[in-house]
Amino acid sequence: MIVPEGVPPPRERIGEDDLVTSRPDSPPEPLPEASGEPSPHPDVPHPDVVVSMRDVALVRDSTPLLDAITWDVELDERWAVIGPNGAGKTTLVRLAAAEVHPTRGVVHLLGERMGGVNVFELRARIGLASASLTDRVPADERVRDLVRSAGYGVLGTWREDYDAADDARVDEMLAAMDVTPLADRVFGTLSSGERQRTLLARALMTDPELLLLDEPAAGLDLGGREDLVAGLSALALHPDGPTMVMVTHHVEEIPPGFTHAMMLREGRVVAQGLLEDVMTTENLSETFGQPLELLSRRRRFSAFRRR
Numbered sequence: 001m002i003v004p005e006g007v008p009p010p011r012e013r014i015g016e017d018d019l020v021t022s023r024p025d026s027p028p029e030p031l032p033e034a035s036g037e038p039s040p041h042p043d044v045p046h047p048d049v050v051v052s053m054r055d056v057a058l059v060r061d062s063t064p065l066l067d068a069i070t071w072d073v074e075l076d077e078r079w080a081v082i083g084p085n086g087a088g089k090t091t092l093v094r095l096a097a098a099e100v101h102p103t104r105g106v107v108h109l110l111g112e113r114m115g116g117v118n119v120f121e122l123r124a125r126i127g128l129a130s131a132s133l134t135d136r137v138p139a140d141e142r143v144r145d146l147v148r149s150a151g152y153g154v155l156g157t158w159r160e161d162y163d164a165a166d167d168a169r170v171d172e173m174l175a176a177m178d179v180t181p182l183a184d185r186v187f188g189t190l191s192s193g194e195r196q197r198t199l200l201a202r203a204l205m206t207d208p209e210l211l212l213l214d215e216p217a218a219g220l221d222l223g224g225r226e227d228l229v230a231g232l233s234a235l236a237l238h239p240d241g242p243t244m245v246m247v248t249h250h251v252e253e254i255p256p257g258f259t260h261a262m263m264l265r266e267g268r269v270v271a272q273g274l275l276e277d278v279m280t281t282e283n284l285s286e287t288f289g290q291p292l293e294l295l296s297r298r299r300r301f302s303a304f305r306r307r
C-alpha cells in the first residue's frame with residue numbers, strides 16, 4: 001500500500017499474545033490517570049481507518065462502561081461485536097456513532113477527531129440502526145417520513161424541505177428493505193421485524209460511509225432473522241458497500257462476508273481481529289463466562305453450552 005507522506009504507517013496488527021486482555025480471575029487493571037496530555041499514539045489515523053480508538057474509556061457514575069479499548073476499523077472491513085448483556089456493546093456503538101464522547105482516550109471517526117468537529121456533519125456520514133433508536137421514534141411517525149428525514153439527522157415531525165431526489169431514494173430504500181407496502185403506516189403499528197427493516201432503510205438512506213447496527217435481529221422470528229442475515233450478507237459482500245459494525249449476542253446472526261470480530265466482556269476486549277482467529281470456543285467461553293462450544297458450518301456459526 002502506498003502511504004502518503006507525513007501520514008504514519010498503519011499500526012501493526014494486534015498479536016495473539018495481546019488478544020486476551022481480561023481474565024475473570026485476575027484483578028482489574030488500575031485505570032490510567034486522566035490527564036490533558038496528548039495520546040502517546042500517533043494522532044492521525046491512516047486514511048483507510050474509518051473508526052480509530054486509542055486507549056478509550058467511558059466512565060459513568062465512576063464505573064467504567066468501557067475501558068482500555070484500542071480498535072481500528074478499516075474501510076473494507078465488516079466487524080461483528082459480540083458479548084453478553086451489559087458488556088458495553090451499545091456504548092461502543094454510541095462512541096462510533098459520535099453520540100457520546102470518551103471520558104479518556106482518543107476517538108477518530110472517518111478521519112475526524114471527536115471533540116474537534118461538528119458532530120452533526122459527522123453523523124450524516126454514519127448510518128445507525130439500534131434498539132435505542134427504535135425507542136426514540138415517535139409512534140405516530142410515518143415510515144416514509146422516518147426514512148426520508150435520515151439525512152437531516154432529525155427524528156419526529158417532518159419539518160425540513162426535501163427534494164425529488166430524496167423521494168426517489170426513499171422509494172429505493174423502502175423497496176430494498178421490502179417495506180414499500182408500509183410506507184404510509186405509522187411506526188407504532190409495525191411489528192418488530194418491520195421496525196428493524198424500516199430503521200435499516202433509514203440507516204442506508206444517506207449512503208453512509210459507516211453503517212452501525214446494534215442488535216438488528218433482536219425480536220425477529222427465525223424467518224425474519226434469516227432474511228435479515230441474507231440481506232446484511234449481500235451488503236457485506238458488496239464491493240461498494242459501507243464499512244460495517246454489527247453488534248450481537250447471538251453468533252447465529254453473524255452474516256457471511258463479515259471479516260472481523262471483537263469480543264467484549266465487562267467493558268474490556270477479550271479478543272479482536274480476523275473473524276476466523278477470534279471465533280473460537282475458548283474466546284466465546286471466556287466472553288460469556290461459561291463453557292461453550294462453537295460450531296461453524298457453511299460460513300454460519302452456532303453455539304451451545306458444553307456438556
Ligand SMILES: Nc1ncnc2c1ncn2[C@@H]1O[C@H](COP(=O)(O)OP(=O)(O)O)[C@@H](O)[C@H]1O
Pocket residue numbers: 060061065083084085086087088089090091092
Ligand atoms: N448512561 C449510563 N449511565 C450509567 N450506566 C450506563 C449508562 N449506559 C449504560 N450503562 C451501563 O453500562 C453497561 C453497559 O451497557 P451497554 O453498553 O448498553 O451494554 P450492552 O449493549 O453490551 O448490553 C450496563 O451495565 C449498563 O447498565
Ligand SMILES: [Mg+2]
Pocket residue numbers: 089090091214
Ligand atoms: Mg446493547
